[in-house]
Amino acid sequence: MASLEQRLKSLAGSLGADLVGMTTRAVLSDGPPSADPRYLLPSAKSVVSYAVSLDTDIAVDFIRKKTWRPHCENRKSIAQTLYRIGDALVAELRSEGYDAVNVDLNNNYRPEEGAADVTEMTAFHPEFSHRYAALAAGVGRLGWSGNLLTREYGALVELGSVLTSAALAADAPIPDQDHPCDKCKMCSLVCPVEMIHKKASTRVTVAGITETIARKQPNTCCWIGCTGYEGLARSGEWSNWSPFRLGRPLPEDKRALDALCIRLQKLDPQMAAGDTCFSDYRQAVFDPDWFYYTVCGFCRSVCSPHREERIARRKMIVQSGTAALHLDGSHDVADENALTVPTPFGLNVVVPRDDLAEARTEIRKWPGQFPLDREVVAYLCREGT
Ligand code: SF4
Ligand code: SF4
Numbered sequence: 001m002a003s004l005e006q007r008l009k010s011l012a013g014s015l016g017a018d019l020v021g022m023t024t025r026a027v028l029s030d031g032p033p034s035a036d037p038r039y040l041l042p043s044a045k046s047v048v049s050y051a052v053s054l055d056t057d058i059a060v061d062f063i064r065k066k067t068w069r070p071h072c073e074n075r076k077s078i079a080q081t082l083y084r085i086g087d088a089l090v091a092e093l094r095s096e097g098y099d100a101v102n103v104d105l106n107n108n109y110r111p112e113e114g115a116a117d118v119t120e121m122t123a124f125h126p127e128f129s130h131r132y133a134a135l136a137a138g139v140g141r142l143g144w145s146g147n148l149l150t151r152e153y154g155a156l157v158e159l160g161s162v163l164t165s166a167a168l169a170a171d172a173p174i175p176d177q178d179h180p181c182d183k184c185k186m187c188s189l190v191c192p193v194e195m196i197h198k199k200a201s202t203r204v205t206v207a208g209i210t211e212t213i214a215r216k217q218p219n220t221c222c223w224i225g226c227t228g229y230e231g232l233a234r235s236g237e238w239s240n241w242s243p244f245r246l247g248r249p250l251p252e253d254k255r256a257l258d259a260l261c262i263r264l265q266k267l268d269p270q271m272a273a274g275d276t277c278f279s280d281y282r283q284a285v286f287d288p289d290w291f292y293y294t295v296c297g298f299c300r301s302v303c304s305p306h307r308e309e310r311i312a313r314r315k316m317i318v319q320s321g322t323a324a325l326h327l328d329g330s331h332d333v334a335d336e337n338a339l340t341v342p343t344p345f346g347l348n349v350v351v352p353r354d355d356l357a358e359a360r361t362e363i364r365k366w367p368g369q370f371p372l373d374r375e376v377v378a379y380l381c382r383e384g385t
Helices: 004-014 056-063 069-095 130-136 219-227 254-267 281-286 307-318 353-361 371-383
Strands: 019-024 046-053 100-102 157-164 196-206 209-216 323-325 331-333 339-342 348-351
Touching: 004 019, 004 046, 004 069, 019 130, 046 069, 046 130, 056 069, 056 307, 069 100, 069 157, 069 281, 130 157, 130 196, 209 219, 219 254, 323 371, 339 353, 348 353, 348 371
Parallel strands: 323 348
Antiparallel strands: 019 046, 046 157, 100 157, 196 209, 323 331, 339 348
8 A cells, every 4th residue: 555645645636736845853853933833733743835837928928018918817726726635645654644734825924022913013924834844855046036936847836734633754855965045136127125135144054054045025025025015126127916016116124114004004005904814814815706816916927847948937027018007906017107106005006098088088897806907996996087
């Protein structure tokens, strides 16, 4: 009969996992606090780590601003797959008498002193780090970006983890000579808010491996860029898929940056709604009406396993133009006539001039997939400019 490890791997593979590995609490014990599985499962002895790859063609169309929604939909579908894989592994382990927990995929952070809720957080330490587990389990290694890089798919993967009281045999981490990151620094060059330093580094140790990765700006910097409060690169020539602009550079001082992030989150209609992907990510992922709004992740999407592709993708990004918000709720590439107009949400928004002209004369019907977009569109239709 196949071993428990083999059966778990084969089960995960049959449900769509592209890569699967195992590690143990003991192997993870030299890592940062979020590498400790006992935070979520006190009896945890082992972790099953698995990855599902994103659709490369769709991701490339996303970064070159050919299409926006398919990448959002691809991410949602993969999140559902990851939850299903985790549920099946948990059921299998429990049927054998072990404790098991399917770790939430996103938006579950450890409490922070002084932060009443996610809008006041600044560190965003996960309850359990899928990346550290994947590194320890031999699924990938940490790249310069800090993302998990695999040899097969580069950084274009989404990760899941199941914690269990079963004592599983650990897989070996990927050795240094096979490290998938060659420090090309394309990830640094495609971050619109310059989160990832090009030269300065820091170190993180997990599973006996010390990774040298980029020194980063405070996590609120990525939160501002990845949520889309600021999408424009410093050059002004390209952006991620966000049509929102702060209209001034991000503060360099951490306290000022954190305060700005908190202020923007407090003004964000998504954060004001009680029932969001921040209150229950899993429920959102399986809600057929929920739109998986994603505007960035460029540091990940640029990162192919092949250097020449990374260089080509970076070029696509910096030549992709800037994003604008149509008043039907869709995002597109701004043309030279687009206007930047203020909103009541602490942000300016880029809108095609023709859309604004029509907004004054007719009431538009629009899907309005994202609360901030929806409220901004309502404001523009109401107020004109
Ligand atoms: S883009 Fe280059 S430097 Fe950045 S993580 Fe990928 S391989 Fe490493
Ligand atoms: S997700 Fe976007 S904002 Fe965040 S580090 Fe990556 S490129 Fe920068």
